[in-house]
Amino acid sequence: xxxxxxxxxxxxxxxxxxxxxxxxxxxxxxxxxxxxxxxxxxxxxxxxxxxxxxxxxxxxxxxxxxxxxxxxxxxxxxxxxxxxxxxxxxxxxxxxxxxxxxxxxxxxxxxxxxxxxxxxxxxxxxxxxxxxxxxxxxxxxxxxxxxxxxxxxxxxxxxxxxxxxxxxxxxxxxxxxxxxxxxxxxxxxxxxxxxxxxxxxxxxxxxxxxxxxxxxxxxxxxxxxxxxxxxxxxxxxxxxxxxxxxxxxxxxxxxxxxxxxxxxxxxxxxxxxxxxxxxxxxxxxxxxxxxxxxxxxxxxxxxxxxxxxxxxxxxxxxxxxxxxxxxxxxxxxxxxxxxxxxxxxxxxxxxxxxxxxxxxxxxxxxxxxxxxxxxxxxxxxxxxxxxxxxxxxxxxxxxxxxxxxxxxxxxxxxxxxxxxxxxxxxxxxxxxxxxxxxxxxxxxxxxxxxxxxxxxxxxxxxxxxx
Amino acid sequence: xxxxxxxxxxxxxxxxxxxxxxxxxxxxxxxxxxxxxxxxxxxxxxxxxxxxxxxxxxxxxxxxxxxxxxxxxxxxxxxxxxxxxxxxxxxxxxxxxxxxxxxxxxxxxxxxxxxxxxxxxxxxxxxxxxxxxxxxxxxxxxxxxxxxxxxxxxxxxxxxxxxxxxxxxxxxxxxxxxxxxxxxxxxxxxxxxxxxxxxxxxxxxxxxxxxxxxxxxxxxxxxxxxxxxxxxxxxxxxxxxxxxxxxxxxxxxxxxxxxxxxxxxxxxxxxxxxxxxxx
Ligand SMILES: Cc1cc2nc3c(=O)[nH]c(=O)nc-3n(C[C@H](O)[C@H](O)[C@H](O)COP(=O)(O)OP(=O)(O)OC[C@H]3O[C@@H](n4cnc5c(N)ncnc54)[C@H](O)[C@@H]3O)c2cc1C
Ligand code: SF4
Ligand code: FES
Numbered sequence: 007x008x009x010x011x012x013x014x015x016x017x018x019x020x021x022x023x024x025x026x027x028x029x030x031x032x033x034x035x036x037x038x039x040x041x042x043x044x045x046x047x048x049x050x051x052x053x054x055x056x057x058x059x060x061x062x063x064x065x066x067x068x069x070x071x072x073x074x075x076x077x078x079x080x081x082x083x084x085x086x087x088x089x090x091x092x093x094x095x096x097x098x099x100x101x102x103x104x105x106x107x108x109x110x111x112x113x114x115x116x117x118x119x120x121x122x123x124x125x126x127x128x129x130x131x132x133x134x135x136x137x138x139x140x141x142x143x144x145x146x147x148x149x150x151x152x153x154x155x156x157x158x159x160x161x162x163x164x165x166x167x168x169x170x171x172x173x174x175x176x177x178x179x180x181x182x183x184x185x186x187x188x189x190x191x192x193x194x195x196x197x198x199x200x201x202x203x204x205x206x207x208x209x210x211x212x213x214x215x216x217x218x219x220x221x222x223x224x225x226x227x228x229x230x231x232x233x234x235x236x237x238x239x240x241x242x243x244x245x246x247x248x249x250x251x252x253x254x255x256x257x258x259x260x261x262x263x264x265x266x267x268x269x270x271x272x273x274x275x276x277x278x279x280x281x282x283x284x285x286x287x288x289x290x291x292x293x294x295x296x297x298x299x300x301x302x303x304x305x306x307x308x309x310x311x312x313x314x315x316x317x318x319x320x321x322x323x324x325x326x327x328x329x330x331x332x333x334x335x336x337x338x339x340x341x342x343x344x345x346x347x348x349x350x351x352x353x354x355x356x357x358x359x360x361x362x363x364x365x366x367x368x369x370x371x372x373x374x375x376x377x378x379x380x381x382x383x384x385x386x387x388x389x390x391x392x393x394x395x396x397x398x399x400x401x402x403x404x405x406x407x408x409x410x411x412x413x414x415x416x417x418x419x420x421x422x423x424x425x426x427x428x429x430x431x432x433x434x435x436x437x438x439x440x441x442x443x444x445x446x447x448x449x450x451x452x453x454x455x456x457x458x459x460x461x462x463x464x465x466x467x468x469x470x471x472x
Numbered sequence: 473x474x475x476x477x478x479x480x481x482x483x484x485x486x487x488x489x490x491x492x493x494x495x496x497x498x499x500x501x502x503x504x505x506x507x508x509x510x511x512x513x514x515x516x517x518x519x520x521x522x523x524x525x526x527x528x529x530x531x532x533x534x535x536x537x538x539x540x541x542x543x544x545x546x547x548x549x550x551x552x553x554x555x556x557x558x559x560x561x562x563x564x565x566x567x568x569x570x571x572x573x574x575x576x577x578x579x580x581x582x583x584x585x586x587x588x589x590x591x592x593x594x595x596x597x598x599x600x601x602x603x604x605x606x607x608x609x610x611x612x613x614x615x616x617x618x619x620x621x622x623x624x625x626x627x628x629x630x631x632x633x634x635x636x637x638x639x640x641x642x643x644x645x646x647x648x649x650x651x652x653x654x655x656x657x658x659x660x661x662x663x664x665x666x667x668x669x670x671x672x673x674x675x676x677x678x679x680x681x682x683x684x685x686x687x688x689x690x691x692x693x694x695x696x697x698x699x700x701x702x703x704x705x706x707x708x709x710x711x712x713x714x715x716x717x718x719x720x721x722x723x724x725x726x727x728x729x730x731x732x733x734x735x736x737x738x739x740x741x742x743x744x745x746x747x748x749x750x751x
Contacts, residue, residue, distance in 0.1 A: 138653045168665040169648075182558065182689075182691050184509055184516075184555070184556040184558070184687070192570070220556070221556050221557060222495070222558070223558060223559075223561070223691060226499065226559065226560060226561060226691075227496065227499065227558070227559065227560075228493050228495060248691070248692070248693040249692060249693065250693070250694070250695045252695070252705065258705075259698060259699075259700060259705065259724050259728070260727065261728050261730065261731035264696070265694060265695040265696070267693055267694045267695060268688055268695055268696040269690060271693070271694050272686050272688060276515065276516070281735070282738060283513060284513045284527035284740060285513060285514050285515040285540060285739060286515040286516070286688075287543065287732060287735035289731060289732060289734075291737065311627025358721070359727075360724070360726075360728075360730075361727065361731070365635065407691070407692055407693060408692075409691060409692055409710065
């Protein structure tokens with residue numbers, strides 16, 4: 007067999023064009039391309055790729071079915087383990103998970119598992135038929151008369167709800183925003199994950215009999231106590247990590263300093279890139295500095311690039327290899343002309359008449375390893391310098407939003423804000439489970455989904471036994 | 473959901489809407505606000521919950537039609553619905569235990585002051601209300617406030633109605649003459665709230681201002697509404713909107729508020745008819 011050493015490339019929107027629009031950058035595989043890529047898979051019997059997947063997608067099986075053109079079989083295999091394939095195929099860190107363990111990767115490029123997952127996810131969305139089967143309940147969706155409430159409609163909440171519904175539980179999701187999807191809707195931009203894709207996978211879950219109530223803030227509109235009063239048997243909290251972290255440097259409250267959350271929410275959820283058709287604006291000057299090195303920072307920088315700016319800088323205190331963002335996003339950001347200012351840290355933001363004019367940075371060098379296993383950045387004395395800019399976007403992480411815990415007696419949190427859970431993901435309140443970013447702090451879509459799944463299983467046990 | 477049950481014009485450009493929202497009505501307390509979106513393409517705007525009727529399952533909002541969204545809101549009729557209403561948000565205002573309260577409102581802040589005047593007068597506090605407007609036909613809620621207040625002073629910049637001059641002139645006289653004021657509440661333009669705060673600080677009278685920071689989510693997620701209070705960063709939507717006037721950094725607030733002014737004006741120029749933006 008002559009297998010190609012490289013992944014089958016995925017066509018992308020041209021660079022000069024794409025920095026002027028918010029349409030998706032990678033264009034997806036055609037059937038031939040998917041077939042060609044599926045043929046690269048060695049069908050290893052020990053399935054190393056699968057063990058790299060937090061929700062254990064049956065990777066060789068779905069790839070074999072794709073190779074054979076049996077999409078329906080591929081769909082059934084996928085949906086047994088992953089309810090959101092079109093989303094995961096686009097945003098999962100495959101390079102560190104399944105693809106990192108792919109046998110082919112030892113000598114060549116690994117199989118493009120993510121791209122194949124996306125291909126399959128997109129195919130499923132086009133079909134009328136529902137290929138979901140419940141591993142928990144062979145009589146699919148048979149009503150068990152159990153009732154569960156899910157707080158938050160991000161990947162953790164959606165997956166938990168889908169899993170419970172498949173078991174035959176009646177599920178209602180309560181979402182604070184006017185649209186479901188969590189970070190997938192308000193954070194990750196269109197050019198990486200089109201809102202339409204999120205809506206369709208959310209609809210597919212709603213189609214399983216999951217009710218979604220938007221504009222309902224648990225802790226404000228309704229309390230957890232009231233959910234139990236309304237005869238819900240159990241509650242899952244998947245409220246995410248919505249509280250932005252600040253740099254805590256002078257000038258951070260000047261006009262023109264955004265948190266990534268505000269900036270991205272204006273653009274994605276409120277569609278500010280279509281202002282004035284959509285009524286929420288987003289204001290940027292010509293020169294923008296984004297602080298951070300994760301997916302959020304890349305998304306903010308690439309969004310700023312698309313909003314008619316001249317220069318977009320990315321200020322990061324370590325070097326590129328330590329950036330937590332997906333490799334593909336870092337490459338895309340570079341290609342699109344984002345200027346990386348690595349080994350730098352902002353010291354203060356300088357304003358004029360209340361608005362941002364410049365940021366003072368200090369150079370860093372890499373020191374000893376810290377708790378995260380990465381070298382600690384250490385400031386170089388006397389190396390301060392100033393960069394003239396009009397905006398700063400702070401993208402250095404989020405912690406769980408305290409609103410729910412503050413308004414829920416007996417729901418204990420860690421000092422840094424994470425909701426405390428035991429190894430079954432039950433919180434300090436009996437019958438209330440939690441998972442995803444609300445428990446771990448910002449992690450990944452797939453980890454949130456894994457937690458949603460695990461919690462659903464504990465919740466089913468809990469309901470059966472009470 | 474969120475059907476408009478009652479609409480009433482309180483003054484030219486000032487409208488009251490009573491909206492069906494049983495869950496919010498059930499939880500609302502004085503000082504809370506809500507976030508609404510009129511239609512698919514609309515922005516999320518915060519509005520004070522002016523009143524609530526738990527039995528009827530309705531909440532009331534009062535607003536002055538100053539920008540694009542408030543004008544659009546004012547163009548809706550009874551029987552029509554709002555796309556999204558979420559709340560109640562913010563921390564509530566402690567209204568108990570004050571015998572004599574002075575409520576000061578300027579410009580469109582008067583509409584926001586109304587529910588607070590109502591709340592205090594229901595608590596049997598003695599309420600002195602001072603309102604300010606540029607000119608006579610911009611004076612709003614005069615009758616309603618007179619009814620709820622022990623005394624009402626209306627000020628106009630040009631003297632076409634009531635006292636000629638600023639609300640702060642009247643407040644200064646009251647502060648000089650009456651020693652038994654427990655609380656001052658001020659809602660209006662930042663310069664007005666700042667001036668009130670400076671006056672009452674000298675007299676050591678507790679003063680509360682309700683801030684109109686720019687908001688996106690209203691749930692503590694975006695940080696856009698941040699203000700510095702007593703040297704600490706606070707979120708208006710969670711920790712406020714009411715704060716101790718003597719501790720707020722008003723200069724910072726007014727900088728942050730002005731950042732989007734051009735965009736607001738751009739929208740205000742556009743046609744705001746409800747139908748157009750629905751397509
Ligand atoms: C800009 C950005 C880019 C990212 N890119 C990637 C990526 O490429 N790959 C990846 O794997 N991960 C990425 N992540 C991380 C990933 O999105 C999160 O780890 C994941 O979404 C967490 O899922 P969740 O369900 O726990 O929470 P969220 O997705 O945060 O969902 C929580 C939901 O709960 C709602 N909520 C909160 N409080 C309440 C309440 N009191 N009542 C009702 N509803 C409430 C929120 O409105 C929200 O909709 C990114 C994150 C961001 C911000
Ligand atoms: S490790 Fe790579 S080659 Fe082996 S089964 Fe998994 S995807 Fe295929
Ligand atoms: S409005 Fe977003 S945090 Fe207050």
